[in-house]
Amino acid sequence: MSSKPLDYENLNENVKSCQYAVRGELYLRASELQKEGKKIIFTNVGNPHALGQKPLTFPRQVIALCQAPFLLDDPNAELVFPNDAIERAKQYLAMTSGGLGAYSDSRGIPGVRKEVADFIERRDGYPSDAELIFLTDGASKGVAQILNTIIRNPNDGILVPVPQYPLYSATISLLGGSLVPYYLEENSNWGLDINDLHRSVSEARSKGLTIRAMVIINPGNPTGQCLSEANLKDVLRFCYQENLVLLADEVYQQNVYQDERPFISAKKVLLNMGPPISREVQLVSFHTVSKGYFGECGQRGGYFEMTNIPPKTVEEIYKIASISLSPNVPGQIFLGLMVNPPKAGDISYAQFVRESKGILESLRRRARIMTDGFNRCRNVVCNFTEGAMYSFPQVCLPRRAIEAAKILGKAPDVFYCLKLLEATGISTVPGSGFGQKEGVFHLRTTILPAEEDMPSIMASFKEFNDKFMDHYEDHKGYSRIIAIML
Amino acid sequence: MSSKPLDYENLNENVKSCQYAVRGELYLRASELQKEGKKIIFTNVGNPHALGQKPLTFPRQVIALCQAPFLLDDPNAELVFPNDAIERAKQYLAMTSGGLGAYSDSRGIPGVRKEVADFIERRDGYPSDAELIFLTDGASKGVAQILNTIIRNPNDGILVPVPQYPLYSATISLLGGSLVPYYLEENSNWGLDINDLHRSVSEARSKGLTIRAMVIINPGNPTGQCLSEANLKDVLRFCYQENLVLLADEVYQQNVYQDERPFISAKKVLLNMGPPISREVQLVSFHTVSKGYFGECGQRGGYFEMTNIPPKTVEEIYKIASISLSPNVPGQIFLGLMVNPPKAGDISYAQFVRESKGILESLRRRARIMTDGFNRCRNVVCNFTEGAMYSFPQVCLPRRAIEAAKILGKAPDVFYCLKLLEATGISTVPGSGFGQKEGVFHLRTTILPAEEDMPSIMASFKEFNDKFMDHYEDHKGYSRIIAIML
Numbered sequence: 001m002s003s004k005p006l007d008y009e010n011l012n013e014n015v016k017s018c019q020y021a022v023r024g025e026l027y028l029r030a031s032e033l034q035k036e037g038k039k040i041i042f043t044n045v046g047n048p049h050a051l052g053q054k055p056l057t058f059p060r061q062v063i064a065l066c067q068a069p070f071l072l073d074d075p076n077a078e079l080v081f082p083n084d085a086i087e088r089a090k091q092y093l094a095m096t097s098g099g100l101g102a103y104s105d106s107r108g109i110p111g112v113r114k115e116v117a118d119f120i121e122r123r124d125g126y127p128s129d130a131e132l133i134f135l136t137d138g139a140s141k142g143v144a145q146i147l148n149t150i151i152r153n154p155n156d157g158i159l160v161p162v163p164q165y166p167l168y169s170a171t172i173s174l175l176g177g178s179l180v181p182y183y184l185e186e187n188s189n190w191g192l193d194i195n196d197l198h199r200s201v202s203e204a205r206s207k208g209l210t211i212r213a214m215v216i217i218n219p220g221n222p223t224g225q226c227l228s229e230a231n232l233k234d235v236l237r238f239c240y241q242e243n244l245v246l247l248a249d250e251v252y253q254q255n256v257y258q259d260e261r262p263f264i265s266a267k268k269v270l271l272n273m274g275p276p277i278s279r280e281v282q283l284v285s286f287h288t289v290s291k292g293y294f295g296e297c298g299q300r301g302g303y304f305e306m307t308n309i310p311p312k313t314v315e316e317i318y319k320i321a322s323i324s325l326s327p328n329v330p331g332q333i334f335l336g337l338m339v340n341p342p343k344a345g346d347i348s349y350a351q352f353v354r355e356s357k358g359i360l361e362s363l364r365r366r367a368r369i370m371t372d373g374f375n376r377c378r379n380v381v382c383n384f385t386e387g388a389m390y391s392f393p394q395v396c397l398p399r400r401a402i403e404a405a406k407i408l409g410k411a412p413d414v415f416y417c418l419k420l421l422e423a424t425g426i427s428t429v430p431g432s433g434f435g436q437k438e439g440v441f442h443l444r445t446t447i448l449p450a451e452e453d454m455p456s457i458m459a460s461f462k463e464f465n466d467k468f469m470d471h472y473e474d475h476k477g478y479s480r481i482i483a484i485m486l
Numbered sequence: 487m488s489s490k491p492l493d494y495e496n497l498n499e500n501v502k503s504c505q506y507a508v509r510g511e512l513y514l515r516a517s518e519l520q521k522e523g524k525k526i527i528f529t530n531v532g533n534p535h536a537l538g539q540k541p542l543t544f545p546r547q548v549i550a551l552c553q554a555p556f557l558l559d560d561p562n563a564e565l566v567f568p569n570d571a572i573e574r575a576k577q578y579l580a581m582t583s584g585g586l587g588a589y590s591d592s593r594g595i596p597g598v599r600k601e602v603a604d605f606i607e608r609r610d611g612y613p614s615d616a617e618l619i620f621l622t623d624g625a626s627k628g629v630a631q632i633l634n635t636i637i638r639n640p641n642d643g644i645l646v647p648v649p650q651y652p653l654y655s656a657t658i659s660l661l662g663g664s665l666v667p668y669y670l671e672e673n674s675n676w677g678l679d680i681n682d683l684h685r686s687v688s689e690a691r692s693k694g695l696t697i698r699a700m701v702i703i704n705p706g707n708p709t710g711q712c713l714s715e716a717n718l719k720d721v722l723r724f725c726y727q728e729n730l731v732l733l734a735d736e737v738y739q740q741n742v743y744q745d746e747r748p749f750i751s752a753k754k755v756l757l758n759m760g761p762p763i764s765r766e767v768q769l770v771s772f773h774t775v776s777k778g779y780f781g782e783c784g785q786r787g788g789y790f791e792m793t794n795i796p797p798k799t800v801e802e803i804y805k806i807a808s809i810s811l812s813p814n815v816p817g818q819i820f821l822g823l824m825v826n827p828p829k830a831g832d833i834s835y836a837q838f839v840r841e842s843k844g845i846l847e848s849l850r851r852r853a854r855i856m857t858d859g860f861n862r863c864r865n866v867v868c869n870f871t872e873g874a875m876y877s878f879p880q881v882c883l884p885r886r887a888i889e890a891a892k893i894l895g896k897a898p899d900v901f902y903c904l905k906l907l908e909a910t911g912i913s914t915v916p917g918s919g920f921g922q923k924e925g926v927f928h929l930r931t932t933i934l935p936a937e938e939d940m941p942s943i944m945a946s947f948k949e950f951n952d953k954f955m956d957h958y959e960d961h962k963g964y965s966r967i968i969a970i971m972l
Contacts (some may be wrong), residue, residue, distance in 0.1 A: 008798040023811075050589070051584070055587045106509060137814060140809070150498065152499065244491065280490075298812065310494060323506050328816070
């Protein structure tokens with residue numbers, strides 16, 4: 001028989017061309033090593049609970065009760081659950097029609113969408129309409145749905161920051177669109193240069209592309225920067241001039257580690273700007289329960305909010321959401337709990353604050369330990385992680401290391417990260433998975449290993465790195481100059 | 487400013503062309519009426535808990551404990567949870583790395599995939615490999631992923647039964663492929679006619695299409711039939727001859743209501759056939775926690791199993807799954823509980839059997855009440871629901887009703903279903919949403935309303951229908967003949 005429909009050569013080319021390095025070669029090798037008994041520190045993906053972060057107690061109590069509604073009538077339940085969790089579970093169950101086992105409306109439970117709208121209103125100081133908020137199985141699914149609505153053919157271009165979180169490159173590839181890169185400036189703490197944006201757009205247009213949308217990731221992934229209000233105004237003005245939808249990936253909005261650089265939402269800046277821009281620029285903003293201090297990745301809860309999107313388009317997006325019936329209902333309730341946590345006076349308030357503050361403060365300290373640790377290593381420089389969950393150090397690789405990688409047919413940063421993995425068990429993602437300027441190499445780690453493990457992880461990284469540099473720098477100091485010259 | 491990227495006229499045409507009637511015009515109108523205070527009986531979607539089906543106790547106990555792992559150390563937990571649920575929760579947590587809040591491997595938790603493989607082995611009597619089983623957020627997501635891997639361009643055709651569950655038409659449309667219909671025969675209890683299949687394929691090929699895959703839904707949705715082993719053999723032989731992947735939607739495999747027509751899986755029949763067919767035909771089979779006696783729609787758990795799919799293709803499918811990181815973890819555990827329920831001797835066994843049997847036996851009685859009810863109505867005929875969760879009666883509409891619909895710009899069955907909704911609150915899906923032969927009209931209802939409500943629902947249907955017929959049959963009996971003649 002000739003070749004079959006699901007043989008590799010006959011698959012959809014867009015499927016084959018996708019790359020998703022966060023779970024790519026490095027992750028697969030790490031999984032193999034783990035099977036062979038090696039201890040692996042998975043810092044390839046922002047997955048806090050996998051590295052020991054404990055779930056917040058109150059949300060888990062509420063969801064456990066929602067899953068076991070028969071406990072709500074059991075007097076013994078009060079021995080193991082606080083009263084406010086019991087009350088809250090009853091409220092959520094009353095919002096559903098049939099509890100957690102029933103499909104909700106495809107946009108999500110109306111009551112939870114209202115909680116999200118109230119949260120956005122409190123955050124931004126502007127009204128938010130629950131009808132324009134759709135709940136999703138994590139933010140990734142929302143991003144994919146919106147990109148699917150936008151991308152019509154290979155001539156549709158989407159502006160994406162480089163380095164970027166590869167969800168964007170992979171999804172654009174899968175949908176058959178074109179990624180148009182704009183570069184973040186490592187030397188200005190991964191800031192966004194509006195001139196570079198203009199250059200990217202004219203270059204892409206000269207190739208016949210229609211630029212349809214622009215993605216920002218704020219706080220940045222993998223780069224960790226928080227965009228300033230001035231920077232966001234530039235971006236919105238740019239979107240207005242160039243007639244682009246702005247996709248604002250704001251999943252790390254609670255992960256901010258410098259008081260002088262607070263998170264500010266694209267929606268708030270948009271509305272601050274007033275008409276015509278505030279009424280004209282189409283904006284979709286994304287959020288999740290997977291990050292922040294919840295870190296509930298496995299529950300897959302998220303939302304997107306649409307601003308200035310016409311009702312007929314909202315209807316189309318609703319129709320497409322309907323095909324997969326409904327986002328998972330427990331994830332929706334986690335989202336409700338995230339945007340509407342216990343309040344002062346509630347029984348569980350003190351514990352909730354203690355737990356969530358504890359996580360955020362520890363992340364802040366870990367961001368510092370990690371950045372400092374990288375900056376103490378030879379040939380490594382690293383911007384401070386202002387936000388999000390990642391460090392993205394630049395590693396200046398000696399010429400001989402680059403040559404050794406070439407012989408193995410590997411990208412130099414992949415080569416370095418594989419050696420790091422084999423030597424230390426630290427599983428990272430090479431910078432080439434996110435995009436980087438030609439000849440410059442990075443890696444991404446999360447800042448998520450347990451705080452008490454952090455010093456030894458950084459020591460083991462330093463030991464590996466310095467040995468690696470010893471090995472590949474034939475004439476110390478000298479080779480670096482050659483590498484730079486080459 | 488000119489029109490903007492997310493204005494309706496600028497959207498992806500594949501998005502606009504999708505239709506998904508299960509949550510289409512009828513559902514939207516029903517939701518409006520509900521808001522206005524009308525009591526609506528939602529029989530548009532197979533959503534058992536929304537119509538009062540209680541969740542099974544044991545799986546909910548296990549999942550509640552997995553969500554609240556701090557209870558596992560609480561001595562009071564034994565007052566509200568049985569010991570086998572506590573043990574099972576510990577087992578599942580040990581299978582994860584970080585509990586329910588951590589992303590799992592993108593294919594699902596290895597331990598749960600092993601439980602699924604064991605279940606398939608017991609069911610079919612043939613080995614099943616956990617490496618070829620991927621867990622998904624419900625079956626729909628799995629179907630979409632596989633179709634995305636198959637469909638390359640508008641010339642790729644997918645054979646789909648008509649009437650069909652519109653997940654298939656909508657997803658094929660969204661992915662830019664071509665649906666090639668084959669008709670199920672209402673007069674032979676919705677059986678599949680292999681000659682019609684050949685005709686469909688040659689017709690499609692003459693239009694330049696490449697047929698790549700064939701979908702079967704067994705038990706049928708909306709048609710309720712169970713395919714016989716002989717019928718499945720024909721299908722597999724056909725796929726072998728025509729070089730097609732078989733996609734076997736088997737989500738209703740536990741919903742079977744006639745002992746003489748048991749469910750038999752496509753995988754089992756394939757392996758029964760022996761080589762070369764058993765080694766050559768590529769098969770992907772789908773299952774879910776949303777149907778059966780679990781009916782846990784809101785939890786979004788499912789799997790697909792791949793047979794005769796080459797490793798390089800499996801890797802590509804894994805890569806695409808990675809982009810959305812992982813299916814929701816609680817849904818994965820529900821799947822594990824479904825395929826590996828309590829066993830004889832376990833504390834919770836008796837209760838589990840009582841509850842699950844109770845649900846299935848009641849569904850069997852409801853299938854009978856509903857079919858009989860429809861067959862007692864004027865101008866309505868209905869095949870018996872052998873399996874799945876739906877009745878799909880044919881309604882012979884009088885000429886004047888068809889004309890009245892035309893004046894309103896509605897399909898005749900949409901017109902009928904809207905009138906039914908306004909009069910009775912029964913929310914159904916018109917047959918045109920599933921596809922039907924020209925000039926023949928149907929509607930789909932689930933058999934899910936509570937058993938005790940069923941007689942009054944059928945009485946209210948009959949009252950509406952007979953009045954409708956009175957109203958539109960100008961000269962009773964006579965007009966029907968005219969309608970048939972026209």
